[in-house]
Amino acid sequence: MRETQFIAQNQEKWRQFEASLNDNSDKDPDQLNDMFIQVTDDLSYSRTFYPNRSVRVYLNDLAQRVFHYVHKSHKSPWKAFGLFWTEELPQLYYEARRDMLISLFVFLLAMGIGILSSYMDPEFPVQILGQTYIDMTEENIRTGDPMAVYKEKGMFDMSLAITLNNLQVALLTFVSGIFYALGSILVLLFNGVMVGAFQYFFVEKGLFLESFLTIWVHGSIEIPCIVVAGAAGITMGRGLAFPGTYSRTRAFQISSRRGMKMMVGLAPLIIMAGFIEGYLTRHTEAPDAVRATFITLCFLMVGFYFVFYPFRKASLGFKQSIQDPEPAPELTQPFKYNVIMENGEIFTETFRFFRRYLRPILAYVTLTTAIYTFIVFFFTPVKPDQLFFFSSDPFAILGDVEQFFFNPQIKSLWLISLFCLSLLCAQVNRLMLRDEDPEQLRTWSLHWGRCIFGAGFLLLWIYLPVGLTILAAPITFAFALSWNYIQQVETTNPLNAFVRVFNLLMPRFGKMMALGVILIMLNSFFLMVLSSGVLQFMLGVVQWLVNLNEEQAVQVSIWVNTGLTFFLMQVIVALYAIAMGFLYYTLAEMEGAGGLWQKAHSIGLQERIRGLERE
DSSP, X not given: OOHHHHHHHHHHHHHHHHHHHHOOSOOOHHHHHHHHHHHHHHHHHHHHHOTTSHHHHHHHXXXXXXXXXXXXXXXXXXXXXXXXIIIIHHHHHHHTHHHHHHHHHHHHHHHHHHHHHHHHOTTHHHHHHOHHHHHHHHHHHHTTOTTGGGGSSOHHHHHHHHHHHHHHHHHHHHHGGGTTTHHHHHHXXXXXXXXXXXXXXXXXXXXXXHHHHHHXXXXXXXXXXXXXXXXXXXXXXXXXXXXXXXXXXXXXXXXHHHHHHHHHTTHHHHHHHHHHHHHTTTOTTSOHHHHHHHHHHHHHHHHIIIIIHHHHHHHHOOSSOOOOOOOOOOTTSOOOOXXXXXXXXHHHHHHHHHHHTHHHHHHHHHHHHHHHHXXXXXXXXXXXXXXXXXXXXXXXXXXXXXXXXXXXXXXXXXXXXHHHHHHHHHHHHHHHHHHHOTTOOOOHHHHHHHHHHHHHHHHHHHTSOHHHHHHTHHHHHHHHHHHHHHHHHTTOOHHHHHHHHHHHHGGGHHHHXXXXXXXXXXXXXXXXXXXXXXXXXXXXXXXXXXXXXXXHXXXXXXXXXXXXXHHHHHHHHHHHHHHHHHHHHHHHHHHHOHHHHHHHHHTTSSEEETTEEEO
């Protein structure tokens, strides 16, 4: 085809492209994508047949402009952040209005049960709240300050401890919904009974007004958050119990994603409630009118966002329907590298990768667990029950993680842990590198050597105080495991990789944190389930069958608990390492668009152009 004929055939299309680019209105992403493909297609043709003509220069300039708009047209992260809180979350709460109503009804019913039980049995609050707390409160009443419990600690320490506890309670309420929603209902019942018994205890002492104006200063936010967490758990469990026309797996994918988003909306309020309880609740000397007004405003704020605003938005019409996740790809499909993925896609790909390479990953986890337990129990003269402590409180395991890495009875425990963590990370990352590029033939020792630094960073994080350890977990895991992967995939030294981590993660801090919070919430649930009474019940059955004496039963229990806990923590590290690998490719693509350029250069090799096929 002659150049003049080529220009005449396409000039009207190019003119429309220019007019679209000169228009200052928002560009349609699909239209830009089609435009980019067509312009680069024409550019490739002109480079082949008219390499020294002006049409090639013109098309090259036009392609650059389109490429610029492809990146420029991405939604602002702040705009997306605002739409999440003003559009998506209210729509989620509106669509879950039946679950919200069920959760509220269950909690109020449980409160009524707690009040009625306390009225009929004066000893009931002791069974629910514990004798120690009852004795302490009665002593505070005798000394003239019944609400002194809120003044015992410093304001910051109390706020931090309460915030963590409230987050754990909300998390447990939500994740218990995985048991077909019944788990969330049971947790709501327990918390409702406890609140009812707690409130009636002060009513019986003639302190209703004082207790109400103190407890509900923070409870006006804290209790609704628990109710909404219960609704999120019911939403998640409903997908399992009533899948409808979907498969049970597909329905659970949709319902769990919606439930997790509902939980994200609670985080700021839970933090606010912890701040109020630590800094404001202690001021019991404040005028009653001021406290009553504050409680009323808090209830109105919560009611507005969770009830009135969603219904108001529904009456006006939501901007767009909620986009449910696509069905999970099959295990045989190739994984996505060098593409930009949302956190939901990274989450899905992480578990798909884990399932495909389940055997080698579990083999590495089992190996490192066996090394750890063998060295700890066979080369330490101290009895197992003097090495580790396991509480019956499901939340305690989150604060007892440090003992598995830093233990005064085993001075070199940190070194054993460092070896196990780095070995596991090296092998998991090696699997991902080989999957992305089968030509990766680096030696095992090189992979392991590059993972020591990130594993050491994780150990430093574990050594922090418990509160900081939990709060900083999403950042620390992301930084340490990304540091490991960057050293391996880019074959660079630790210092350059350290700088590279900051350059990639810090500009997308929100994306990293959101993914980290989801993973930490999920993994915390697994740890709490492990430390619950289920395992102790199973060990009791074993003791009954094997006929162990009490001393032997205690030692076996410590052995089993230690092995299972370390095994589960290694699984958590493996999952996080996989997720950070996929996050690396996403962030690298957002920064350099290497995958997009590769696709652009490949256009025109074997494509149909205006009815012609060109090699």
